[in-house]
Amino acid sequence: MSKEVKIAIMGFGTVGTGTYKILKDNGELIKNQVGADIVVEKILVRDRNKKRNIEVSDDLITINADDILEDPSIDIVVELMGGQEPAYSYIMKALDNGKHVVTANKELIAKRGREILAKADSKGLGLCFEASVCGGIPIIRAFKTSLAGDKIKRIMGIVNGTTNYILTKMAQEGSDYKEALGQAQDKGYAEADPTADVEGFDAAYKMAILSSIGFHSKVDIDKVKREGISKITKTDIEYGKELGWTIKLLGIAQDVDGKLEVGVSPVMLPKEHPLALVNGVNNAVFVNSEAVGELMFYGPGAGQMATGNSVAADIMDIAKEVVLGNAMKTNCSCFEDKIVAEESRVSYYTRISVVNKPGVLAQIASVFGNFGVSIESVLQKKTEGDRAEIVWITSKVEESSFRKAITSVKSLDVVKEVSSIIRVEANGYC
Ligand SMILES: NC(=O)c1ccc[n+]([C@@H]2O[C@H](COP(=O)([O-])OP(=O)(O)OC[C@H]3O[C@@H](n4cnc5c(N)ncnc54)[C@H](OP(=O)(O)O)[C@@H]3O)[C@@H](O)[C@H]2O)c1
Known part of the structure; x- marks a missing residue:
């Protein structure tokens, strides 16, 4: 009798249906590698009567989670x-009942991954979550296997497709933020409430997961600094272009002398940097490691089949061990306990609107100087009536010193507005 590994899928939307299709359409290919048929025993949905663009036997569908969680024949639960x-x-509950788990749930892994992984490890069960970061890009597996013996120094990623689509539209078509967001919503790339994407929450979940795995040290989601793109203007995109820079929402995680710095924010990046060339909804992760050097992983960060493929690969990995009867005890790779720094040293682009009169530049420069903020360049961009707009590019400075300097700059009579502050990665490659 041929071997079988029985699975259940909880959730049959975009990713659930994609996973199911891959398991069905590529069944022979998968069986030949796993050494067993992967059989979908049950599928949990919320609404049994919902019209779905996929044919499945009615017997497979359930709205009762215990039909899966209490069924001793099911080997793998796919959430x-x-x-x-x-x-x-x-x-x-699935882990308590001896079932391996695959999930694509970035929010859950970022917020409660440690306890879930600990439970899986204590039970000798597999827990895989490749699809939780960058959908179709095999980045977690690359960190856990291909780069396992190397030391990662820095991770820079475009890990949210919605915001990359919006910034691409703004850069290529001169749209303002609201227009570009509307286009993303019309195309189904952004939710009606886009907060999770545009304010950087989704990217922060992914960076918490990636940096925890990359640096072998748990990075709590509340330690990930987060800033979204909703304040980015056409003007900054234009000025960035003139300076040879492109604005991207980047997750940046780095090990600086044994301390981790992890954050998500808009960044001015040299236009020739590989990440600056990643457009539309695509994702990419640029990694710098000690032995290999620079690597870039590029591809679809979402989508039914691309994400379904990542889930199917996780199912196959676990299924192979099930076939061999192996216990899995090494899900969690966070064996170090590195401090996540509150402060980083960062360069800034700062656009300030001032009264157009002699001595103003010197006044502002003096305030920056008082807080140890060195200026790399100053550009007078626009003069209208009694107003002038000035862009300041700082050298790397402690974030807190810069914030204090900006508070002081704002209090000057000659300063009308600090219009924008954007992180600069002028060297791009570390
Ligand atoms: N979409 C992507 O490209 C993508 C990429 C990477 C990661 N992910 C992650 O993958 C996961 C699934 O995303 P998705 O886009 O496939 O979501 P989705 O299209 O909204 O589908 C969610 C499915 O879960 C079912 N469901 C939700 N709550 C339920 C409950 N309480 N009980 C039973 N069933 C429930 C829904 O049932 P009904 O169909 O009956 O409503 C639906 O079938 C999320 O964690 C997401 O972050 C998605």
Whole structure:
């Protein structure tokens, strides 16, 4: 009798249906590598009567999670519902009941990954979550296997497709933020409430996961600094272009003398940097490691089939061990306990609107100097009536010193507005 590994899929939306299609359409290919048929025994949905663009036997569908969690024949539970609850409770119950777990749930892994991984490890069960970061890009597996013996120094990533689409539209078509967001919503790339994407929450979840794995040290989501793109203007994109820079929402995580710095923010990046060339909804992760040097992983960060492929690969990895009867005890690779720094040293682009009269530049420069902020360049961009617009590019400075300097600059009579502050990675490659 041929061997079987039985799985259940919890959630049958974009990723659930993609996963199911891959398992069905590529069944022979998968069986030949796993050494067993992967059989979908049950599929959990919320609404049994919902019209779906996929044919499945009605017997497979259930709205009762215990049909899966209490079924001793199911080897692997595949959680593709999203959100914290009931996903968390279902995953914990699945592990308690001896089932391996695959999930694509970035929010859950970023917020509660440590306890879920600890439970899986204590039970000798597999827990895989490749699709939780950058959908179709095999980045977690690359960190855990191909780069396992190397030391990662820096990770820079475009890890949110929605914001990259918006910034690409703004840069290529001169759209303002609201127009570009509307286009993203019309195309189905942005939710009606786009907050999770545009304010950087989604990217922060992914950076917490990636940096934890890359640096072998748990990075709590509340330690990830976060700033979104909703304040980015056409003017800054234009001025950036004149300076040879492109604005991208980047997750940056780096090990600086044994301390980690992890954050998500808009960044001015040299236009020739590989990440500056990543457009539309695509994602990319640029890695700098000690032995290999520079690597870039590029591809679709979302989508039914691309993300479904990542989930199917996780299922196959675990299924191979199930076939061999192996226990899995090394899910969690966070064996170090590195401090996540509160402060980083960063260069800034700062656009300031001032009264157009002699001595203003010197006044502002003097305030910056008082807080130890060195200026690399100053550009007078626009003069209209009694107003002038000045762009300041600083050298690398402690974030807190810069913030204090800006508070002081704002209090000057000659300063009308500090219009924007954007991180600069002028060297780009570290
Ligand atoms: N979409 C992507 O390209 C992508 C990429 C990477 C990662 N992810 C992650 O993958 C996961 C799934 O995303 P998705 O885009 O596939 O979501 P989706 O299209 O909204 O599908 C969610 C599915 O879960 C079911 N569901 C939700 N709550 C449920 C509950 N309480 N009980 C039973 N079933 C429930 C829904 O049932 P009904 O169909 O009956 O409503 C639906 O089938 C999320 O964690 C997401 O962050 C998605």
